[in-house]
Amino acid sequence: NAGVTQTPKFRVLKTGQSMTLLCAQDMNHEYMYWYRQDPGMGLRLIHYSVGEGTTAKGEVPDGYNVSRLKKQNFLLGLESAAPSQTSVYFCASSYDATGGQPQHFGDGTRLSIL
């Protein structure tokens, strides 16, 4: 049982390049989330999805786009990478988003923008 899998684990980009981070979950969860974690900071919500075909903005959405074409996948895109987007990105999923349901996290993607 893989849970939440993030691809790739590491990536180095040049400023202005684009890339897509992939998150896949095998728990049939409806809700999926993308967070970023910066040094000395907690996790901050970028975008989230409450079901296949839906997405919504979180706390820090600027510079990112997302898509949820399939229930099990949630993609995070950077159209034109900037050094300020250097961070560790975590994907999470949950069965529900009420009643304090815990979110299940992947192991992260460490992204460096030069």
Add this chain to the structure above:
Amino acid sequence: DQQVKQNSPSLSVQEGRISILNCDYTNSMFDYFLWYKKYPAEGPTFLISISSIKDKNEDGRFTVFLNKSAKHLSLHIVPSQPGDSAVYFCAASAMVQGGSEKLVFGKGTKLTVNP
């Protein structure tokens, strides 16, 4: 503004003793509070949660206490073990549009349990 605050960046305790990690919040509308543990190079893993209508929840060596009047919660680990060494995140659950919830995280406290 930071709605969930973990004011101690680090904590060091001896094996077998109690570890107490603290968390303060500002938004009285938070309805659930969760603690996550994170090892290096891994994602956070859920540890324990508490509803805002309760003041205590216990799961084995882990107990979370909630003081709503003080907007304060704490995680107690007894007895502490070296394997508990990790970063602990406090998170609060808030309703968003559409009736779902989102988590607001504190900055984390790095716990070191010394053998």
